[in-house]
Amino acid sequence: MRSHWWVMGVGLGLYGGACKTTPLESPADPKGEAPLSTEVHALIDEAADPCVDFYRYACGQWLDETVRPADQPRYGRFHELRERNKLAQRTILEEDAADANATGDAAKLGRFYATCMDEAAVETAGIEPLAPLLEAIAAAKDDAGLMRVLAQLQQVGARPLFDLDVDAGYEDPEITSVHVDQGGLGLPDRRYYLDEGEAAEALRAAYVEHVAEILDALGEPDAPQRAAEVVALETELARVSIPRDQIRDPDQRSNPMTVAELAKLTPTLPWKAYLEAAGIPEPKHLNVVAPSYVEAMGKVVAGAEWPVRRAYLRWQLGHALAQHLPARFAKADFEMYDLRLNGQAEPTPRWRRCVETTDGVLGESLGRQFVDRYFAGDSGRIAEEMIGQIEQAFAAALPGLEWMDAPTRERALEKMHAIVNKIGHPEQWRDYSALEVGSVHVANVMAGQRFEWRRQAAQVDGPVDRGEWHMTPPTVNAYYNPSGNEMVFPAGILQPPFFSADNPMAMNFGGIGMVMGHELTHGFDDGGRKFDGSGRLTEWWGPDAVSRFEERATCVEQLYDTYEIQPGVHLNGKLTLGENIADLGGIRQAHGAYQAWAAAHGGDATPAVEGLTNEQLLFVAFGQIWCSHATPEAERMLATTDTHSHARYRVNGPLSSYPAFWEAFSCEEGTPMHPAQVCEVW
Structure with a gap:
């Protein structure tokens, strides 16, 4: 099961902090602190005109x-802070791994990390840990067998044909529902398959070669031919x-159905067999995010021959686990996804x-140690106070929104007052006692995926756990959840130097204050406003308020x-609309x-x-x-x-x-920074 569709956060370009905490101590920490004026001006391009290109002015140097x-x-x-947080996590994990007397979660963390770092053991294990799944793929002879194998593969992190999520229902946010979504692609977006031109064709040719390399490493006979067929599928x-x-659009994503109605979309695919194998035999609350895709997907599968189906499933399995398999897999994965698609010249260090x-597997266990070390003192209280000030600013601005009628404005204020703010870490930590960690890395990864799948499957048709978090505490990000009407700020983003009680409040509001205002506004963007x-x-x-809002949203999109x-x-104004709003x-709330x-x-x-x-x-603090x-x-x-805009335009x-x-x-x-025509929503 995957991340929830709405957990977009403030974006990967973000760094931030929201409270004074124990500073992270790591090899990445600078020695000594420059005076504040020096620190701020060290980033500024004094020769740039802030009224021409403020991003260049704030960040030029x-x-x-x-x-x-x-x-x-x-x-x-943002990445500077993220790297410091990862170095802090590395220190925790290395200490746990080296502690022969460690028990409980500390021992489990140390063992998991140590097996991941043991490259020789990864090579020795080879693909043997995948043997039961590869055998299940080979044994699938009919559509029921196909659906059962799909469930097995999805439980270890693969995403063939479609995606499955467990989340609050659209109609009843108090009950946990199953959501069936589109999926099944190995490239980042449909456009990579459909765009025309030499560059697009060259990329697809490289992709076929990559699929062939993974299939060959898995023992697929005639891998080049099968790879071409897989990419065609x-x-x-x-x-x-x-x-x-x-x-x-959440209105389009909300399509509640029964299992029988889902089955009618794909007459050849027995969903009962899939759901039973997935551990969700008879869900009473089911939503199909993209019915047209599911219906068409069934026809695509029906038209594919069995050798192609099996090759596709093998490829999806190898693709999902490539980073955890021997070097041949990891190298191929790097060359396709990091080097060719992202321009990343060197592989990510193994640590x-x-x-x-x-x-990803033991996040709350690792996060608990991270919080104990680096989220101390008055952190939560100070962050809560700042959020309250941001909410007051939003409330104070509402009467000035002439485009919004009084009843809608009053309901907006009620919604804002109902927002739940989560700071730092969960109140109740996740229990990992049922997760066994052994001596084979990829087996541990698959065990972790199955553990999380079972945990979520057990929630279906039950009450939504309002205490659950969808980011781990060390994460440098934040998010707004519309079905929970909650804002969540993990400890990872609540770190110096981007917020400090010793900093001038103008900097604090330009930094983490803007992040808080951003997440609050998500509750009233083009998607969030519908909850x-x-x-x-x-x-x-x-x-009338809907019509006037849409006029303003169109201005932003254009x-x-x-x-x-x-x-x-160009940026896609429709794709990025919610984040741009x-x-x-x-920045206005901040x-x-x-x-x-x-x-x-x-x-x-x-x-x-x-x-x-x-x-x-x-x-300037906001720009920087x-x-x-x-x-x-x-x-x-x-x-x-990406639903987020380019960094320059998130500022300008x-x-x-x-x-x-x-x-x-x-x-x-x-x-340029004061055009005649401007866009204003909130």
């Missing part, structure tokens, strides 16, 4: 002087898949891959469509909260950083959280697949539509 590591396709200030799946910018894998305060998908807006990140490569609202804080503290008139007013400092580099390949892929887009920014930097109308 950082962009000129920072070299992107060869093992990372994207690197920014995936191309048909891509052709019937719904584009990303269309499937975002980092093993930290990420351990976090009420209880998390139910329902229309609670008046018709604005971001104009942004060109490379010659001929959240960015526009986030600035409004800062103004209220300053008024309550005597005006905050003394500049904290030489050469900048505190108002300017807030916007997005300083980042990316390879051209990564930029192109993100333009196709919101600020060019915000009058308070124009005033702070005296930007005259007609300058």
Whole structure:
């Protein structure tokens, strides 16, 4: 089962923090701290005009002087904190692995990490741990057998044909539902299969070679021919898949059905056999996210011969586990996905891959130790206070929204007051006692996947666990969950140096304050606004307010469509609409909260950083959280697949539509950062 569709967070370009905590101590830590003014100005390009390109002004010197590591396709200030967090996790895991007296979760963590790091043992094990699954694929003779094998493969992390998620229901957010979604592709998006041109054709040819390499490593006879057939099958799946910018709409995603109704969509595929093998024999709450895809997928499968079906299943298994198999698999995976698709010149170091894998399987166990060491003191209290100030700013701005009628405005205020804020870590830690960790790495990974599958399957048709988190504590990100009407800020993002009780509040509000405002605004973006305060998908807006909101959303969509990140490569304003609305609202809520804080503290008139007013400092701090580099390949892929905009436009887009920014930097109308036509939603 996969991550929930709405867990987008504030985006991979983010770094941030929301409280004063025990600083992380790792080899990556800088020795000594520069004065605040020096630190801020060290990133700024003083020669750049903030009214022409504020991103260049705020980040120019950082962009000129920072070299992107060869093992990372994207690197920014967020990644600097993420690397420190991973080094801290590495320290925890290495200590656990070295402790012969470790017991309980510490022993389990140490053993899992140690087996991951033991490359010789990975080579010795080879593909033998996959033998039962490969035998099941070979033994499948009919459609019921196919569906049973699909369930087995999905339980170890593969995603053939379709995806399955367990989450709150759209109609009743208090009950856990099964959600069947489209899936089954090995490339990042349907466009990679369908786009025309020499570059697209060359990539597909390389992809066929990659599939052939994985199939050959799994012992597939005539791997090149089978690879071509597998890619042809995936191309048909891509052709019937719904584009990303269309499937975002929760109204379209909500299609409750019975198992019998699902079966009618694909008469040749026995869903009862699949659900029984998946451990969800008779779900009473079932939703099909993309009925048209599921129906067409059934026809694609019916038209595929059995040798092609089996080769496709073998490929999907090898693809899912390649990073955990011998070097031949990992090398092929790197060359296709990291090097060719992302422009990443060097493989990710094994220690980092093993930290990420351990976090994925035993995340709350590892997170508990991380929190104990690095999330101390008043962290939660300070973060909670800042969130309260952001919410007050949102509430204070509502009466000024003339496009929203009074009843809708009142219901929006009620929804905001109903938001649940989760800070740092779960109240109840996950119990991993049923998960056995052995001496074979890929077997441990599959055991972890099965453990999580069973845990989620057991929740189906039961009450939603409101205490559950969908990010682990060390994660440097945050998210808004519409079905829970909750904002979640893991300890990983609540770290210095991006927030500190010792920093001027203008910087704090420009940094983590903007993140908080961003997540809050997600509750009222083009998707989040369709859920009420209880998390139910329902229309609670008046018709005139809906019409006026959509006019403003169209303005945002069309604005971001104009942004060109490379010659001929534009942002997709429809795909990124929700995130762009959240960015526009986030900086406004953060600035409004800062103004209220300053008024309550005597005006905050003394500049904290030489050469900048505190108002300017807030916007500079906001701009500097997005300083980042990316390879051209990564930029192109993100333009196709990511719901977030390019870093430059996450800064310049919101600020060019915000009058308070124009005033702070005296930007005259007609300058690029003060255009005549602007977009305003929240």
